Amino acid sequence: MHQHHKEVMKIGKKVVLVGNPNVGKSAIFGLLTGRYVMVSNYPGTTVELMQGYATFDKETLLIDTPGVNSLLPMSEDEKVTRDILLNEEIETVIQVVDAKNLRRGLLITIQLAEMGLPFILNLNMEDEARSRGISIDSKKLSEEFGVDTVATVATQKKGINNLVQKIRDSRASSYRMEYSRDIEEGIKKIEGILPDTNISKRSIALMLIAGDKSLSEWLYKHLSKKDISRIEKIRLDIQRGYDEPLGYIINTQRLECLDGILEKAVTRSETDTFTISEKIGSLSMHPVFGVPILIFVLFLMYKFVGEFGAQTMVDYFEGVIFGEYVNPWSIKVVEALIPVGIIQELLVGQYGIITMALTYALAIILPVLATFFIAFGILEDSGYLPRLAIMVNRAFNVIGLNGKAVLPMVLGLGCDTMATMTTRILETRKERIIVTLLLALAVPCSAQLGVILGMLSGVSLKAGIIWAGVMIMVLLVIGYLASLIVPGKGSDFILELPPIRMPHLENIVVKTLARIEWYLKEAVPLFILGTLILFTFDKIGLLSVIEEAASPVVVGFLGLPREATAAFLIGFLRRDYGAAGLFALQMDGMLDPIQILVSLVTMTLFVPCIANFFMIIKERGVKIAILMVSFIFPFAFIIGGILNFLLRYFEVVL
Amino acid sequence: MGSIEEQRIDELLELIWTMEEEGNRVMEDIVDRSDDDMARSVLEKMENDTIYIAGEEVKFTKKGKKIAESIIRRHRLAERLLSEVFELESKNVHQEACKFEHILSPEVTDSVCTFLGHPPVCPHGKPIPRGVCCTRFKKEVKPLVVSIKDLEPGDEGRIVFITPKEHARLDRLGSLGIIPGSTIRLHQKSPTYVIKIGETDLALDREIAKEIYVKKIGG
Numbered sequence: 001m002h003q004h005h006k007e008v009m010k011i012g013k014k015v016v017l018v019g020n021p022n023v024g025k026s027a028i029f030g031l032l033t034g035r036y037v038m039v040s041n042y043p044g045t046t047v048e049l050m051q052g053y054a055t056f057d058k059e060t061l062l063i064d065t066p067g068v069n070s071l072l073p074m075s076e077d078e079k080v081t082r083d084i085l086l087n088e089e090i091e092t093v094i095q096v097v098d099a100k101n102l103r104r105g106l107l108i109t110i111q112l113a114e115m116g117l118p119f120i121l122n123l124n125m126e127d128e129a130r131s132r133g134i135s136i137d138s139k140k141l142s143e144e145f146g147v148d149t150v151a152t153v154a155t156q157k158k159g160i161n162n163l164v165q166k167i168r169d170s171r172a173s174s175y176r177m178e179y180s181r182d183i184e185e186g187i188k189k190i191e192g193i194l195p196d197t198n199i200s201k202r203s204i205a206l207m208l209i210a211g212d213k214s215l216s217e218w219l220y221k222h223l224s225k226k227d228i229s230r231i232e233k234i235r236l237d238i239q240r241g242y243d244e245p246l247g248y249i250i251n252t253q254r255l256e257c258l259d260g261i262l263e264k265a266v267t268r269s270e271t272d273t274f275t276i277s278e279k280i281g282s283l284s285m286h287p288v289f290g291v292p293i294l295i296f297v298l299f300l301m302y303k304f305v306g307e308f309g310a311q312t313m314v315d316y317f318e319g320v321i322f323g324e325y326v327n328p329w330s331i332k333v334v335e336a337l338i339p340v341g342i343i344q345e346l347l348v349g350q351y352g353i354i355t356m357a358l359t360y361a362l363a364i365i366l367p368v369l370a371t372f373f374i375a376f377g378i379l380e381d382s383g384y385l386p387r388l389a390i391m392v393n394r395a396f397n398v399i400g401l402n403g404k405a406v407l408p409m410v411l412g413l414g415c416d417t418m419a420t421m422t423t424r425i426l427e428t429r430k431e432r433i434i435v436t437l438l439l440a441l442a443v444p445c446s447a448q449l450g451v452i453l454g455m456l457s458g459v460s461l462k463a464g465i466i467w468a469g470v471m472i473m474v475l476l477v478i479g480y481l482a483s484l485i486v487p488g489k490g491s492d493f494i495l496e497l498p499p500i501r502m503p504h505l506e507n508i509v510v511k512t513l514a515r516i517e518w519y520l521k522e523a524v525p526l527f528i529l530g531t532l533i534l535f536t537f538d539k540i541g542l543l544s545v546i547e548e549a550a551s552p553v554v555v556g557f558l559g560l561p562r563e564a565t566a567a568f569l570i571g572f573l574r575r576d577y578g579a580a581g582l583f584a585l586q587m588d589g590m591l592d593p594i595q596i597l598v599s600l601v602t603m604t605l606f607v608p609c610i611a612n613f614f615m616i617i618k619e620r621g622v623k624i625a626i627l628m629v630s631f632i633f634p635f636a637f638i639i640g641g642i643l644n645f646l647l648r649y650f651e652v653v654l
Numbered sequence: 655m656g657s658i659e660e661q662r663i664d665e666l667l668e669l670i671w672t673m674e675e676e677g678n679r680v681m682e683d684i685v686d687r688s689d690d691d692m693a694r695s696v697l698e699k700m701e702n703d704t705i706y707i708a709g710e711e712v713k714f715t716k717k718g719k720k721i722a723e724s725i726i727r728r729h730r731l732a733e734r735l736l737s738e739v740f741e742l743e744s745k746n747v748h749q750e751a752c753k754f755e756h757i758l759s760p761e762v763t764d765s766v767c768t769f770l771g772h773p774p775v776c777p778h779g780k781p782i783p784r785g786v787c788c789t790r791f792k793k794e795v796k797p798l799v800v801s802i803k804d805l806e807p808g809d810e811g812r813i814v815f816i817t818p819k820e821h822a823r824l825d826r827l828g829s830l831g832i833i834p835g836s837t838i839r840l841h842q843k844s845p846t847y848v849i850k851i852g853e854t855d856l857a858l859d860r861e862i863a864k865e866i867y868v869k870k871i872g873g
């Protein structure tokens with residue numbers, strides 16, 4: 001998971017999976033390549049290209065793409081998909097269609113047919129279509145479009161062999177749709193101006209007539225300024241005949257054409273009206289029942305992650321496995337085998353790789369992370385998250401966002417770095433900047449959250465509520481201010497709600513393992529690096545110099561013991577590691593309840609971890625990344641200091 | 655029906671209104687566009703009564719504006735009526751509507767307006783001037799075409815028109831299949847609107863739901 005930075009195409013015959021969001025492209029990709037990519041039950045799971053060689057033929061490179069509703073892109077992730085069709089030599093396209101939503105799928109089929117690319121129609125989710133009484137005459141469809149159709153049920157691995165067979169003899173569609181005369185004339189004129197490319201001139205002409213602004217880069221690369229303005233004039237001439245924008249007119253004509261085909265190819269029979277999953281789905285977004293359901297979900301999460309994971313499991317791993325076995329044994333072994341004092345300390349000392357880095361990573365954070373990922377995976381696959389978006393839409397309007405932003409925000413609880421990339425599903429730059437900032441500032445990732453829950457549960461519920469209250473306040477106030485400062489506007493709230501589905505155990509397990517693997521690969525090396533830095537600073541006496549220098553802030557302003565400085569220092573690498581440092585201080589009885597709360601609030605707001613910082617640079621640019629961090633760093637201390645002052649001034653008992 | 659003379663004036667007022675919407679008030683262009691060979695002399699007769707001429711441009715007087723507004727209103731409501739109720743194609747609607755606009759009395763016009771749900775635009779997407787009925791909201795006649803925001807959860811409707819506001823919004827709705835002719839079902843209205851189109855459930859802001867007008871099916 002986490003293969004961003006890899007935009008270069010590997011070599012091989014390229015077979016691209018394209019389709020509407022949440023139709024099972026990634027599930028099919030997994031079955032064809034044996035490589036797991038995230039599969040979740042909400043639109044916008046995949047936001048970048050994923051590649052892998054087919055299991056049936058090592059020369060064939062499969063490419064999974066972000067879901068699109070039209071090949072006229074409206075957000076960054078949709079543009080990724082259109083661009084690969086536009087710019088790459090493609091052997092075959094597999095269009096994955098949700099069989100129960102054929103109309104929306106075929107809207108893309110028409111566009112693929114226009115591009116002249118060889119493709120096959122993969123009618124996935126055949127099971128759901130059938131249970132809703134929808135049956136599709138795939139022979140009719142094949143005839144209409146002149147391409148093969150294959151029915152599959154990806155979750156049951158049905159029809160995959162068939163799909164593999166058909167990939168070989170895919171062909172360009174013979175289907176040709178006639179638009180109204182003025183548009184057809186415009187197409188002809190523009191075709192005369194366009195250069196040859198991978199896809200048909202007709203399809204590019206249509207994109208241009210539809211007013212696709214995302215094509216301008218391509219245009220400037222391939223055409224002269226004069227030709228570009230000629231095209232724009234042709235477009236404007238056609239537009240003059242309509243009151244609605246041409247993109248919409250073209251779309252309408254396509255759908256009208258489709259309705260004729262659908263009438264011939266689809267039959268519906270009435271089925272029993274309400275299924276249980278539909279019932280749950282509508283209750284979870286009910287204006288009244290939705291709230292208790294949300295609270296219930298949070299409560300279950302807390303029980304499982306906050307109590308079982310962060311307390312029971314951590315106590316066991318920290319206290320028993322590491323405390324009684326791993327660490328004492330390692331100390332014995334190291335002391336017996338390596339007589340050099342400094343190396344002994346490096347491995348098993350106060351800032352030792354085993355006693356600190358691995359203990360934090362594996363005993364404190366991993367159990368929490370594993371339980372969180374399991375719970376989160378179940379939430380993702382059930383289809384609850386988009387319904388959550390409905391419940392919070394109003395509140396999000398206050399901070400210049402809409403409910404759609406709940407997806408990246410909630411994903412941030414898993415990992416802020418990945419969530420920052422998921423901001424691509426948002427439509428405007430303004431929204432992307434606000435969400436990126438809030439993620440970096442006030443959304444603790446699962447690892448950190450687990451440590452926080454574990455620490456707070458050792459204090460009191462009141463402390464937990466104050467901590468959560470401060471975070472929500474910060475989110476709202478900073479979000480609100482950001483929405484005033486960041487130029488641009490928000491976008492419409494139009495969100496597709498997937499059906500409520502029973503999560504598959506297999507997918508949850510594989511997904512959790514994939515996420516844990518990523519954590520071990522990405523976080524543990526940083527933990528070791530952080531420990532090495534601390535160890536070195538300690539040895540050369542720099543640590544006490546830094547502690548001395550930071551003491552006015554850490555001790556004076558925040559009211560924490562000077563040893564907490566080390567935790568903040570490693571917090572620069574990863575906030576969860578910093579939090580684990582605080583956890584260790586608490587274990588050693590060095591923090592009183594107010595100090596625990598203040599240090600946790602400060603650490604939660606503290607600078608984004610290194611990986612996230614690089615992701616912000618990649619997605620938002622260096623300037624914005626630096627601006628954000630130079631705001632967040634002092635802000636975290638200021639809020640911590642104010643909280644410390646208030647708690648002590650009012651003599652709050654936690 | 656008024657005299658031939660009055661009819662010619664009405665036609666010209668209508669033309670001036672339409673061209674003004676397009677941002678063109680130039681007298682010469684109006685004369686060019688008119689079907690009336692005598693347009694120039696009729697315009698001259700109208701001067702200082704319903705219109706006045708400022709330099710090259712023709713502008714309405716207060717009186718002229720009022721008359722033109724009501725003609726346009728009748729014409730565009732007639733177009734709506736023809737396309738909604740008799741399901742004529744929008745190409746032919748214009749011709750037929752021309753006949754209607756002269757027949758409709760003010761009262762009939764308002765009840766047609768109410769019947770159609772006080773539509774804000776004609777089938778070609780041009781604004782229909784508001785009448786008293788629209789502001790006063792008479793509920794005696796059950797409207798045929800209503801905005802989604804006036805549906806009750808569980809209601810089904812065929813989309814008749816979407817008042818165009820923003821291009822991006824129309825494009826997005828269109829790519830989800832929300833266009834005139836599609837059937838939707840309203841699932842809930844709060845905390846946000848949720849509609850079902852085909853087998854897709856969509857959540858929408860009230861702002862967007864408000865702009866989608868449907869003809870109720872059944873019930």
Ligand SMILES: Nc1nc2c(ncn2[C@@H]2O[C@H](COP(=O)(O)OP(=O)(O)OP(=O)(O)O)[C@@H](O)[C@H]2O)c(=O)[nH]1
Nearest residue numbers: 022023024025026027040044045046067125153154
């Ligand atoms: N019932 C059923 N569910 C399916 C089938 N195929 C996939 N799913 C489920 O549909 C959901 C979406 O699957 P993904 O593979 O993530 O879909 P995607 O097209 O990659 O989605 P995006 O990346 O968001 O565009 C998951 O919950 C899958 O378990 C199928 O054939 N039948």
Ligand SMILES: [Mg+2]
Nearest residue numbers: 025026045046
């Ligand atoms: Mg996917």
Ligand SMILES: [Zn+2]
Nearest residue numbers: 767772787788
């Ligand atoms: Zn009215």
